[in-house]
Amino acid sequence: MRDLYLRVGPSRAACARAPLLKALLIGAIGLSAMLLSGCVTATVQQVREAHTGIGEDDRVVVLGRRHKSRNETETDFIHCVSDQITKKSDGVKVMTENEFVDSVFPWFEPLTAPLDVDDLTNVISRPLVAERIDEIGVRYLVWIEGDTVRSSEAGRLTCNIISGAIPACIGFLSWDSDSNYEASIWDVKSGIHAGRVSAEASGTSFVPAVVVPIPIIAQVRQSACTGLSDQLREFLASES
Amino acid sequence: MMTRSTNALTRTVTQGVRLGLVPIAMAFLFGCTGANVVVETVVPSPLVDRLPVRVGVFFDESLKGYVHEETLEDHGNFRIELGSVQVPVFERVFDALFEEAVALSTMEAGDGVEAIIVPVFEELQFAIPAQTRSQFFEVWIKYRIDVYDPGGELLAQWPLPAYGKSNERNFGFMEDSKGSGLTEASVRALRDAAARLSFYFPRVPEIADLVEEA
Numbered sequence: 001m002r003d004l005y006l007r008v009g010p011s012r013a014a015c016a017r018a019p020l021l022k023a024l025l026i027g028a029i030g031l032s033a034m035l036l037s038g039c040v041t042a043t044v045q046q047v048r049e050a051h052t053g054i055g056e057d058d059r060v061v062v063l064g065r066r067h068k069s070r071n072e073t074e075t076d077f078i079h080c081v082s083d084q085i086t087k088k089s090d091g092v093k094v095m096t097e098n099e100f101v102d103s104v105f106p107w108f109e110p111l112t113a114p115l116d117v118d119d120l121t122n123v124i125s126r127p128l129v130a131e132r133i134d135e136i137g138v139r140y141l142v143w144i145e146g147d148t149v150r151s152s153e154a155g156r157l158t159c160n161i162i163s164g165a166i167p168a169c170i171g172f173l174s175w176d177s178d179s180n181y182e183a184s185i186w187d188v189k190s191g192i193h194a195g196r197v198s199a200e201a202s203g204t205s206f207v208p209a210v211v212v213p214i215p216i217i218a219q220v221r222q223s224a225c226t227g228l229s230d231q232l233r234e235f236l237a238s239e240s
Numbered sequence: 241m242m243t244r245s246t247n248a249l250t251r252t253v254t255q256g257v258r259l260g261l262v263p264i265a266m267a268f269l270f271g272c273t274g275a276n277v278v279v280e281t282v283v284p285s286p287l288v289d290r291l292p293v294r295v296g297v298f299f300d301e302s303l304k305g306y307v308h309e310e311t312l313e314d315h316g317n318f319r320i321e322l323g324s325v326q327v328p329v330f331e332r333v334f335d336a337l338f339e340e341a342v343a344l345s346t347m348e349a350g351d352g353v354e355a356i357i358v359p360v361f362e363e364l365q366f367a368i369p370a371q372t373r374s375q376f377f378e379v380w381i382k383y384r385i386d387v388y389d390p391g392g393e394l395l396a397q398w399p400l401p402a403y404g405k406s407n408e409r410n411f412g413f414m415e416d417s418k419g420s421g422l423t424e425a426s427v428r429a430l431r432d433a434a435a436r437l438s439f440y441f442p443r444v445p446e447i448a449d450l451v452e453e454a
Contacts, residue, residue: 066405070374075410105284106435110428128287147409 038218040203042179044227048195050187052236058139059093060085060236061100062183066110071147077181077225078144084229092236095138103136104129121191139189140236144228146181146198148221157209169209178202179224183232197235199228274316275418279426283329286336286438291447292454296344296353296390297334299327300360308364315370318418320379320426322364329430330359333437347392354450355395356388366425368418369408376405377421379429385437387446396446400436404428 054060062082064073078097086094101108107123114120120141124130157171182198203218304327308320334341334357342353350356362382369375383400406424411417441447 069376072375072407074407102284104287106286106288106431106438109431109435111432111435112439126287128289132287 038203038205038216040201040218040220040223042199042201042223042227044197044199044231046195046197046231046235048235050190050192050194052140052185052187052194052238054092054139054236056091057137059095059137060140060142061095061097061138062142062144063097063100063108063113065113065143065145067113067115071145073144073147073181074221077148077221080222080225081142081144081183081229081232084225085233088230089233089237092233093137095136100136100138104132117186117191117193120186120188124188124191133188139187140194141186141188142232143184143186144181145184146179148177148179148224150175150177152176155207157207157213159209159213168211169213170211171209173207173209174204176202176204177218177220179220181224181228183228185232185235195235197228197231199224199231201227273418274312274318275416275422276319277419277422277426278321279325279423279430281325281329281427281430283332283431283434285332286434288336288438288442290339291337291442291451292339293355293447293450294340294342294353295334295338296342296350296356297330298344298347298350298356298358299330300358303327303359303361306361306364308366310366312368312371315368315418318366318422320364320366320422322381322426322430325430326359326361329434330437333434337438337441347388350388350390350392353390354454355447356390356392358386358388359400360384360386366422368421375408377408377418377425378403378405379422379425381429381433383433385441385444387444396444398441398444400433402429402433402436404430404432 062078062085064075064078066072082094082096085092106112107129108114114123124133153173153175155171155173157169157173159167159169162168179199179201181200182196184196185194186192187194201220201224203220203223205218206216207213208216303323305323306321306326307323309318311317331341331343341357344350344356347356347358360383362384363380364382365380367376367378369377372378381402383402385398385400386394387396387398389395404425405428406421408417408421410424411420442451
């Protein structure tokens with residue numbers, strides 16, 4: 001078992017200077033403001049429980065849990081992780097979630113999807129399902145849980161129509177976003193839980209407005225996606 | 241050079257106005273307009289063991305043409321058109337589930353089959369996030385599957401509930417989230433119906449008896 005910690009984006013100390021940044025941002029409305037984005041800190045952790053490694057014909061599927069009544073992982077996030085593994089990988093082939101759940105219908109619907117590797121073993125012990133999984137070459141299932149939430153919203157922004165029917169806004173809005181995702185990796189071929197990778201990210205977004213509102217958005221979910229997919233790619237391809 | 245800078249500034253201001261005001265405009269636009277949804281989907285053929293039984297399937301008009309219309313106070317008029325998509329969903333499941341599933345034009349046309357199956361639409365309910373304070377659009381559908389012997393005598397009535405939900409956070413602010421959310425939730429409810437039918441219908445005692453006799 002091995003834990004690995006990574007950090008991407010500016011440090012927390014940089015984020016602690018947010019009040020100063022707020023003041024500077026209000027005065028810096030202009031061309032450069034459109035290019036700014038809020039600061040984000042991200043942490044990625046990995047726990048390995050078994051050896052992995054991927055063959056030439058093996059494919060990976062990234063899936064979201066759909067059976068819960070809250071905190072369902074955003075479809076965009078699943079697509080993002082899937083796309084990033086595909087784009088940056090050398091050898092990891094990814095099958096889309098829709099393609100997979102359709103090809104093994106109805107065994108991975110919210111009602112029927114296996115919740116642990118024992119359930120998975122029961123599902124793939126059925127000849128029809130085993131044959132189909134073998135046919136499509138799926139070796140690893142990556143189940144993602146978690147979401148991104150907004151918190152600590154503050155400030156006020158007011159927009160009015162001024163003379164000449166010109167809209168104008170004034171004020172300042174800010175909010176914090178927190179992402180918390182965990183991916184469980186199942187080895188379908190061996191019927192075991194190979195490990196977990198988790199990603200946490202947080203950041204503050206601002207919208208200062210003096211006539212024109214200028215959103216300076218912290219790309220929190222995107223940072224979590226990048227961190228998680230980079231680590232997943234390494235986890236799957238590594239044979240240790 | 242001066243001209244290029246001015247153009248860049250103008251472009252930036254325009255983008256800023258768009259970014260700031262478009263969400264407000266969209267909120268006005270989609271805030272209380274309801275939704276008009278025509279559900280279209282193709283449910284995959286289920287991977288299940290085929291039962292050695294020959295059945296006839298009869299779809300009545302109430303199932304084929306079903307449209308749900310409802311007005312929600314403060315949220316507008318909602319219309320969900322499910323009719324045209326339900327028959328292919330049931331056909332796909334029965335084709336996979338039985339050795340042969342024959343579409344019947346009338347209930348009396350069931351010569352040569354061991355049972356006649358009639359899916360009956362009973363009820364649809366939906367909820368939007370603003371009503372439930374959750375992040376989901378939800379659709380509940382209640383079907384009933386009637387099973388008759390070839391002579392037209394009712395053998396069993398089996399309830400088939402189905403549920404689908406869709407996360408409102410999957411839709412951008414520019415999108416009509418009510419329309420997209422209810423469409424996705426309806427599609428998931430139909431998939432749920434197909435999944436439940438594939439898994440549990442063979443366990444209905446009268447169907448299990450037919451399999452045993454075969």
